[in-house]
Amino acid sequence: MAEFFKVVRFGEAQKLLRDNFPPLQTEKVELSRSLNRVLARDVLSHEDMPAFERSTVDGYAVRARDTFGSTESIPGFLTLKGEVLMGQEPGFSIGQSECAWVPTGAMLPSGADGVVMMEYTEKLGEDTVLVSRPVGPYDNVIRIGEDSRWGEVIFSRGSRLRAQDIGVLAALGVTEVKVFSPMHMGIISSGDEIVPINEVPTVGQVRDVNSYTLAAVITNIGGIPRTYGIIPDNRDLLSQGLEKALEENEVVLLSGGSSVGERDFSLEVLLSFPDSELLFHGVATRPGKPTLAVRIGEHLVVGLPGHPVAAFMMFTVLCAPLLGPVPARQVRAVLNANVASQAGRDDFLRVELSDSGEGMVATPVYGKSGLIRILSLADGFVHIPYEKQGFKAGEPVLVTLF
Amino acid sequence: MAEFFKVVRFGEAQKLLRDNFPPLQTEKVELSRSLNRVLARDVLSHEDMPAFERSTVDGYAVRARDTFGSTESIPGFLTLKGEVLMGQEPGFSIGQSECAWVPTGAMLPSGADGVVMMEYTEKLGEDTVLVSRPVGPYDNVIRIGEDSRWGEVIFSRGSRLRAQDIGVLAALGVTEVKVFSPMHMGIISSGDEIVPINEVPTVGQVRDVNSYTLAAVITNIGGIPRTYGIIPDNRDLLSQGLEKALEENEVVLLSGGSSVGERDFSLEVLLSFPDSELLFHGVATRPGKPTLAVRIGEHLVVGLPGHPVAAFMMFTVLCAPLLGPVPARQVRAVLNANVASQAGRDDFLRVELSDSGEGMVATPVYGKSGLIRILSLADGFVHIPYEKQGFKAGEPVLVTLF
Numbered sequence: 094m095a096e097f098f099k100v101v102r103f104g105e106a107q108k109l110l111r112d113n114f115p116p117l118q119t120e121k122v123e124l125s126r127s128l129n130r131v132l133a134r135d136v137l138s139h140e141d142m143p144a145f146e147r148s149t150v151d152g153y154a155v156r157a158r159d160t161f162g163s164t165e166s167i168p169g170f171l172t173l174k175g176e177v178l179m180g181q182e183p184g185f186s187i188g189q190s191e192c193a194w195v196p197t198g199a200m201l202p203s204g205a206d207g208v209v210m211m212e213y214t215e216k217l218g219e220d221t222v223l224v225s226r227p228v229g230p231y232d233n234v235i236r237i238g239e240d241s242r243w244g245e246v247i248f249s250r251g252s253r254l255r256a257q258d259i260g261v262l263a264a265l266g267v268t269e270v271k272v273f274s275p276m277h278m279g280i281i282s283s284g285d286e287i288v289p290i291n292e293v294p295t296v297g298q299v300r301d302v303n304s305y306t307l308a309a310v311i312t313n314i315g316g317i318p319r320t321y322g323i324i325p326d327n328r329d330l331l332s333q334g335l336e337k338a339l340e341e342n343e344v345v346l347l348s349g350g351s352s353v354g355e356r357d358f359s360l361e362v363l364l365s366f367p368d369s370e371l372l373f374h375g376v377a378t379r380p381g382k383p384t385l386a387v388r389i390g391e392h393l394v395v396g397l398p399g400h401p402v403a404a405f406m407m408f409t410v411l412c413a414p415l416l417g418p419v420p421a422r423q424v425r426a427v428l429n430a431n432v433a434s435q436a437g438r439d440d441f442l443r444v445e446l447s448d449s450g451e452g453m454v455a456t457p458v459y460g461k462s463g464l465i466r467i468l469s470l471a472d473g474f475v476h477i478p479y480e481k482q483g484f485k486a487g488e489p490v491l492v493t494l495f
Numbered sequence: 496m497a498e499f500f501k502v503v504r505f506g507e508a509q510k511l512l513r514d515n516f517p518p519l520q521t522e523k524v525e526l527s528r529s530l531n532r533v534l535a536r537d538v539l540s541h542e543d544m545p546a547f548e549r550s551t552v553d554g555y556a557v558r559a560r561d562t563f564g565s566t567e568s569i570p571g572f573l574t575l576k577g578e579v580l581m582g583q584e585p586g587f588s589i590g591q592s593e594c595a596w597v598p599t600g601a602m603l604p605s606g607a608d609g610v611v612m613m614e615y616t617e618k619l620g621e622d623t624v625l626v627s628r629p630v631g632p633y634d635n636v637i638r639i640g641e642d643s644r645w646g647e648v649i650f651s652r653g654s655r656l657r658a659q660d661i662g663v664l665a666a667l668g669v670t671e672v673k674v675f676s677p678m679h680m681g682i683i684s685s686g687d688e689i690v691p692i693n694e695v696p697t698v699g700q701v702r703d704v705n706s707y708t709l710a711a712v713i714t715n716i717g718g719i720p721r722t723y724g725i726i727p728d729n730r731d732l733l734s735q736g737l738e739k740a741l742e743e744n745e746v747v748l749l750s751g752g753s754s755v756g757e758r759d760f761s762l763e764v765l766l767s768f769p770d771s772e773l774l775f776h777g778v779a780t781r782p783g784k785p786t787l788a789v790r791i792g793e794h795l796v797v798g799l800p801g802h803p804v805a806a807f808m809m810f811t812v813l814c815a816p817l818l819g820p821v822p823a824r825q826v827r828a829v830l831n832a833n834v835a836s837q838a839g840r841d842d843f844l845r846v847e848l849s850d851s852g853e854g855m856v857a858t859p860v861y862g863k864s865g866l867i868r869i870l871s872l873a874d875g876f877v878h879i880p881y882e883k884q885g886f887k888a889g890e891p892v893l894v895t896l897f
Contacts, residue, residue, distance in 0.1 A: 124692070125722075128711045142867070145698060149863045180688060180699020198865060200698050235865045247868075256711035257871040257897065260803050263692045263707040264867040286582055290526070290665045296547060296602050297582020305665040309530045309658035320527075401662050422874075422896060424826050425850045448827045451891050452854045461551045463600060463637045465544070465666040466649075469659040472824075489853050494824060495659065
């Protein structure tokens with residue numbers, strides 16, 4: 094069997110892809126259309142929020158120092174200056190030994206720098222309030238700019254906006270945001286053995302799974318997939334298909350045709366394009382060794398393995414992160430089986446997660462390599478790095494959720 | 496302060512909403528458009544996959560019983576009958592003490608019921624193969640229907656399809672699926688104090704956060720949000736707005752106006768619609784007590800609290816699950832602080848997750864209730880049920896990720 098031309102480590106493959114990834118365009122979108130989009134620049138607050146001091150409780154606004162030493166047995170005596178109405182500016186200020194009633198959310202009168210909760214007060218007649226507990230400066234008060242300061246970075250470039258984040262931006266009066274434009278990604282399935290999914294495969298044929306999983310996972314991370322069907326092992330047809338896909342997309346994924354074999358001429362076809370450069374041919378990972386990347390002008394072709402599990406995994410770990418932070422999360426879990434890995438390659442171990450009642454448990458998903466249903470069994474994966482020769486049962490591992 | 500009319504427990508509120516939720520319509524969609532959709536009926540396999548026995552290794556197809564007792568010192572001798580080519584039907588069968596070369600993925604000749612890996616064989620001359628290890632029946636073989644059996648349920652009604660699941664369906668030749676149609680959900684913000692997000696609020700005003708977070712979270716779970724802007728505290732305007740929203744949506748979310756207060760007339764307006772029924776007015780939860788639900792004909796109005804954190808939380812726990820399984824996950828984590836909860840209500844404690852290296856740690860997200868940025872701080876929430884009076888620091892709790 095022939096060798097791969099240019100096998101690189103996983104970290105090197107990541108770097109080569111990042112360095113040669115077509116630059117993402119940016120665009121402005123209305124806040125209401127920004128869900129799951131990735132910020133192309135920092136969002137700054139353009140106001141102090143709140144713009145005035147407000148109470149977080151129902152109680153009496155005071156000068157904090159006037160309450161120092163107040164106890165149940167020796168309460169402080171304050172003069173009631175007035176009442177602040179919700180949503181209105183108080184028309185007065187608070188001086189020494191004075192106080193004013195404020196409901197939750199209301200503005201503090203000037204002079205006041207704390208609020209005594211109603212529970213620790215007692216009203217005596219018309220205009221005297223007994224205070225049985227001291228408050229410190231700014232106790233029970235939201236200060237000016239405590240939520241956001243003018244010029245403060247609220248969300249950084251590269252953040253992916255969730256529903257809650259959109260709420261925060263709405264509160265700050267941000268009506269549109271600058272985000273990265275979705276990247277167009279073409280998908281070609283190659284190989285004589287691949288048939289469309291509506292056909293019944295004969296012996297030796299398989300249905301075109303990768304066009305479907307790759308398109309879906311591209312959509313999930315905010316890209317725009319375009320499929321170009323199945324191209325048989327024919328030099329001219331592959332060349333024509335690639336040319337069209339490269340015209341219409343910044344990145345083209347070619348699944349199948351990247352392994353080493355007699356009929357593997359896709360690399361030759363790729364390198365026959367003008368201004369083409371082989372970035373790598375083979376990555377020291379499992380699964381996914383037969384992965385290649387070629388830069389063609391400003392565009393990029395990533396050849397993924399034909400095997401659906403490997404293709405999905407390699408797209409997830411190599412390509413998806415280039416479109417901005419993937420909405421993936423990492424969870425620590427205890428592995429419930431020994432896992433061996435060869436030093437000198439990065440392994441991506443697919444696992445199912447379960448809950449022991451005390452913590453999360455990760456069970457490796459194995460399965461005969463021809464089985465397709467194992468594709469949808471895992472909840473996430475564990476990255477076993479280059480240096481590491483596996484994990485022991487009972488070790489806590491970091492699981493990246495799909 | 497007046498009381499809520501009809502306060503129910505969280506479980507009861509869930510049940511009332513489920514029982515009165517407008518029925519979801521169904522539709523057929525192409526597989527390529529089914530990402531994140533929820534299956535409206537079981538998907539069955541309509542074929543055996545694989546349709547023939549295939550090898551999972553490079554090696555020799557054998558009758559397993561002919562290898563029993565083979566060892567390195569006393570190898571078994573088999574007669575090489577032929578070679579199976581990848582993707583082709585073998586034109587011969589295997590009899591007693593015969594074998595045939597099969598590459599990974601190739602079809603087994605009839606008569607063979609196991610494959611000896613190449614590593615444990617040695618070829619002797621033209622047509623003799625030495626076997627140094629026995630194989631059991633169906634070792635290194637994927638059996639007919641092992642991936643899926645005709646008629647087997649592959650994904651159940653109610654499953655939400657991920658990219659990987661779409662891949663499995665593609666492999667099975669499923670070209671379209673029956674899914675629930677997206678539900679239309681109208682959103683009304685009510686209250687004199689609410690201003691559009693492009694305005695600068697004066698004292699006592701707040702920007703309309705809920706229209707944005709609710710629309711985004713509805714989109715996230717596959718619904719179609721439609722916003723109806725801000726309706727001031729005016730009986731006629733509210734009635735007109737609700738009428739329009741009810742015409743155009745199966746469910747209407749009314750944020751604000753569900754707490755008990757002098758100006759709270761939204762319930763009266765809702766109950767003035769023909770065939771309207773109060774399901775509940777107040778839920779024994781924190782946050783989210785001022786949540787109400789009214790059935791109007793076949794439609795449903797859910798009144799959510801005006802406070803953005805509470806509105807987001809109550810939509811997440813009460814409404815979202817009704818649209819099918821939420822793509823949320825649960826993670827076990829150790830709480831790093833004592834958390835008190837009153838018995839007699841369900842608490843939803845927002846937490847940040849971090850990784851201790853041994854397991855996940857949940858830190859409660861508190862914050863002065865007027866602060867808006869805490870909306871986007873939490874990674875998930877812990878449900879503290881009715882009976883439970885909080886958790887102690889160090890207890891393992893179940894965190895539902897946002």
